[in-house]
Ligand code: SF4
């Protein structure tokens with residue numbers, strides 16, 4: 086009974102804490118500007134199923150795709166097992182689903198195999214990350230926290246899976262001993278090999294089984310609460326993020342409606358715009374971006390696929406699209422913290438542009454869309470870069486001087502170069 | 517040029533309408549190297565007897581470099597002026613010689629009141645080949661020659677067009693070799709996003725050099741391009757590597773014109 090109460094309290098606390106943090110993140114995302122991503126629900130659904138559920142963009146790199154697939158499937162399916170743990174914990178039962186008989190054995194057996202593949206994949210990932218010099222794990226933005234974050238996640242998953250398998254091994258041995266409370270249920274294709282390593286007395290086995298059970302479930306609840314602080318948050322956000330992803334051709338940039346109004350008014354003085362209040366052009370801070378940009382930032386898994394294909398980054402320039410996403414997330418999280426502490430009106434005098442992302446970075450982008458193509462969860466770093474450029478050009482007039490010259494030429498000569506419009510058709514005269 | 521390039525104004529005066537408008541673009545109009553591509557596109561159109569026209573001096577920058585640089589005002593000013601001209605001539609179908617013009621007119625003009633059927637010149641060439649109107653006959657033979665094709669970002673990743681330019685090369689019976697980074701994984705030439713008009717940020721090397729090094733790894737005789745900006749960047753890179761004698765950078769339109777003896 087005591088155990089059940091402790092279990093209830095821990096579970097409720099964990100869920101409450103997670104809900105609070107999740108709501109904060111959603112609140113932060115809502116600080117962004119509106120963006121319309123509600124059209125074409127069927128296409129959105131299939132995109133989500135293909136990209137997030139079906140992992141379609143992972144296949145470009147087969148080795149991590151293969152390993153990631155096991156971890157992913159393990160995560161999805163082991164949730165069924167967590168359901169049983171929850172019921173057992175609350176009602177003091179043991180293996181409540183054992184009545185399913187053969188199906189139960191099949192389920193437990195497959196969980197074991199999955200737990201094992203997750204274990205092995207995470208171990209390989211750990212080695213890959215820390216011993217092989219894989220370039221995309223070593224960007225300037227991969228400082229202490231992002232680096233240890235990845236390792237914590239992998240180690241935790243290994244520990245959780247170890248606890249699960251050890252628990253089963255102890256349980257299987259107890260079943261053989263005919264211990265009361267330990268019903269004969271489950272199949273143990275992996276953990277049976279651990280049985281010989283375990284103590285043989287019933288008392289010791291029960292202690293081991295119970296400790297692993299508690300460790301496993303508390304670990305899962307703790308891990309749940311780690312998510313909002315970690316890149317591992319993508320296991321939840323990959324789904325909405327792909328659902329709301331951009332369905333237009335990648336080459337198409339938004340036609341800012343506020344600008345359309347002003348341009349129409351300039352070309353035709355009698356034009357009256359439908360809605361006034363143009364606001365700021367482009368983005369200086371994270372709150373000037375759309376909620377989609379901000380959701381992207383929270384979804385980023387810091388995998389660096391974007392950066393490893395960025396032509397600017399490849400040739401040694403400062404720009405790294407992954408850093409753009411991480412900076413955006415760090416900045417909106419900081420704004421959120423400020424609001425929690427000092428109220429919604431608080432200004433800290435900082436901004437995404439300059440305090441986080443430098444001008445050198447944004448001007449190095451060739452708008453080639455390689456980063457957008459490479460992202461396994463359909464994140465668009467280019468849109469953020471474009472918004473920052475729009476701010477520097479339209480609000481501050483701070484474009485590099487050669488860019489200003491190009492724009493001056495377009496304005497005066499209708500071409501980015503300084504040629505006379507009258508010469509535009511000269512090419513037809515020569516042979 | 518042995519024939520006269522018709523302008524919209526002339527056609528209009530004669531009470532005629534073309535099948536297709538050829539949007540030349542700024543590079544195609546003023547850049548010496550790109551002018552040759554422009555003339556070859558006209559030769560192809562002339563050769564197959566499509567009724568076409570250009571805007572001539574009435575054409576103006578689409579606004580693409582301004583938009584990518586962040587100047588939405590200037591972009592929309594350009595766009596709306598161009599749309600006015602295009603709509604006044606009742607244009608329905610446009611072929612462009614540049615992926616940037618193609619992308620902008622196809623994707624960004626409709627929202628501002630200019631909706632047209634837009635194709636890139638490599639798509640036109642593919643269609644003509646499919647229809648049997650263009651063959652690789654009567655000119656230079658590319659049979660067995662090693663050609664590698666560089667995907668322009670705004671044609672490939674930007675709009676998903678990977679097959680048309682390759683089809684235009686396949687008909688040559690040449691030996692097509694792909695670079696390590698090609699199609700959706702292609703590497704930018706370094707010119708897009710208004711980079712063409714400024715010095716690159718400091719780094720280990722320039723993007724066009726990286727790209728040309730990769731192209732050279734395929735040991736090609738020709739690098740095929742489909743964009744006047746890629747043309748500039750790749751040619752500069754080849755010059756820098758001192759490979760001008762062995763490797764030629766040619767636009768798909770130039771290759772097609774040559775293969776057909778135009
Ligand atoms: S669009 Fe910009 S940031 Fe993205 S890969 Fe290309 S150059 Fe890099």
Ligand code: SF4
Nearest residue numbers: 385386388389391460
């Ligand atoms: S933006 Fe996408 S590709 Fe880049 S690091 Fe984040 S998840 Fe990976």
